[in-house]
Amino acid sequence: METSARPPAFWLFPIGLLLSLGFSALPGQWPLYIVLVLSTAILGLPHGSLDTAVARRHLRLHSMPRLIAFLGGYMALSTVVIAIWWQAPNAALGAFLLYSAVHFGDDVAHRLGRLGGVGYGLWILGLPVTLHPQKVQPLFEMLGATRADLLVAAGPWALGLGGAILLAALALSPNRATSDWRDPLLLVVGAALLHPLAYFIAYWCFLHSPRHLELAARDLGLDSWRERLRAVAPTTLATYALALAALPFLIGMPSDAILMRIIFIGLAALTVPHMILEFIASPRRAE
Ligand SMILES: CC1=C(/C=C/C(C)=C/C=C/C(C)=C/C=O)C(C)(C)CCC1
Numbered sequence: 563m564e565t566s567a568r569p570p571a572f573w574l575f576p577i578g579l580l581l582s583l584g585f586s587a588l589p590g591q592w593p594l595y596i597v598l599v600l601s602t603a604i605l606g607l608p609h610g611s612l613d614t615a616v617a618r619r620h621l622r623l624h625s626m627p628r629l630i631a632f633l634g635g636y637m638a639l640s641t642v643v644i645a646i647w648w649q650a651p652n653a654a655l656g657a658f659l660l661y662s663a664v665h666f667g668d669d670v671a672h673r674l675g676r677l678g679g680v681g682y683g684l685w686i687l688g689l690p691v692t693l694h695p696q697k698v699q700p701l702f703e704m705l706g707a708t709r710a711d712l713l714v715a716a717g718p719w720a721l722g723l724g725g726a727i728l729l730a731a732l733a734l735s736p737n738r739a740t741s742d743w744r745d746p747l748l749l750v751v752g753a754a755l756l757h758p759l760a761y762f763i764a765y766w767c768f769l770h771s772p773r774h775l776e777l778a779a780r781d782l783g784l785d786s787w788r789e790r791l792r793a794v795a796p797t798t799l800a801t802y803a804l805a806l807a808a809l810p811f812l813i814g815m816p817s818d819a820i821l822m823r824i825i826f827i828g829l830a831a832l833t834v835p836h837m838i839l840e841f842i843a844s845p846r847r848a849e
């Protein structure tokens with residue numbers, strides 16, 4: 563069981579759930595979309611922005627040409643994901659949901675094992691889809707899916723399978739932390755009470771991102787918030803610029819669909835190189 567001091571995300575997550583309950587009570591859909599954009603930009607995205615520093619250390623990018631090659635490769639992978647989304651949105655969204663489950667599972671995989679982590683990720687994503695299919699389906703359609711009904715129908719199966727795997731992993735893992743069972747239970751409450759996008763904000767911005775930031779920053783020896791801010795700022799600002807550059811391609815669509823596409827197709831595109839880098843870096847990271 564967990565004995566050391568609680569990481570910041572342990573307390574941030576329940577606070578995030580309460581804040582999400584607060585802003586979901588605001589009337590109309592715009593407060594939700596505005597909070598989604600702001601919290602993604604300020605709280606969610608920066609954990610991926612540490613990738614430049616992570617790569618410098620673990621891929622030994624000590625010269626400018628190597629750094630440029632890394633950034634070029636990262637962006638090329640993201641472009642491939644966007645191109646696939648363009649051609650085959652249903653398959654791309656289905657794959658995104660699956661690799662997101664694997665990625666979210668990294669939060670706990672060092673304690674619950676790789677498979678236990680996948681169960682955790684399927685639980686996280688299965689909950690809002692199962693509890694609010696009629697809200698999630700139009701959101702998937704905004705991302706270009708024409709068979710969102712099929713993806714939504716898979717929600718309860720993902721939830722059941724994920725729940726069974728997670729339960730087994732929790733029962734079998736001697737070094738499970740309190741948060742490994744507390745958070746999946748809090749997520750049930752969140753998924754039941756919140757709009758799926760508010761639920762996503764609570765998980766992604768208040769649990770996943772701070773947890774990853776803390777782990778990666780500690781590994782990089784970035785102890786103060788000033789140093790961390792300096793490490794994430796350039797990549798975060800460059801990502802804002804790329805997101806803005808996508809706008810002209812989406813002109814003519816309803817504004818909620820534009821925001822959904824920039825945020826989630828953007829995340830799908832960035833998560834692929836992010837996961838590959840984590841795959842290389844995490845075994846080299848001292849726990
Ligand atoms: C689109 C959408 C969903 C899925 C979001 C996903 C899959 C996000 C993945 C983010 C990642 C991988 C971030 C990495 O740090 C929900 C919440 C099911 C329901 C609402 C609409």
Ligand SMILES: [Fe+2]
Binds near residue numbers: 665774
């Ligand atoms: Fe992440």
